[in-house]
Amino acid sequence: MRPIIEFCVSNLGHGTEELKKKLEQNPDYDVVEYGCLDNCEQCFFEPFALVNGEIIAAVSAEELEEAILAKIKEFEAWNNLEID
Helix, strand or coil, rough: CCCCCEEHHHHHCCCCCHHHHHHCCCCCCCCEECCCCCHHHHHHHHHHHCCCCEEEECCCHHHHHHHHHHHHHHHHHHHHHCCC
């Protein structure tokens, strides 16, 4: 199963627009943009995204990218354990 990465359009001003575009280039990810992810307080203050439904946040878009990729690796490792 491919990881689903969800972005809020209202959060794109925190620098996540470029990150979203970058992640969309990877065919192994499903990247979705919504008008609202119902996480308004966090959305106003810091870059964030949902990875497979889990909130991932950071102080910068660069750190958010690192956190997203780490969560995806964790997800993939977990899925490999379940298959074995």
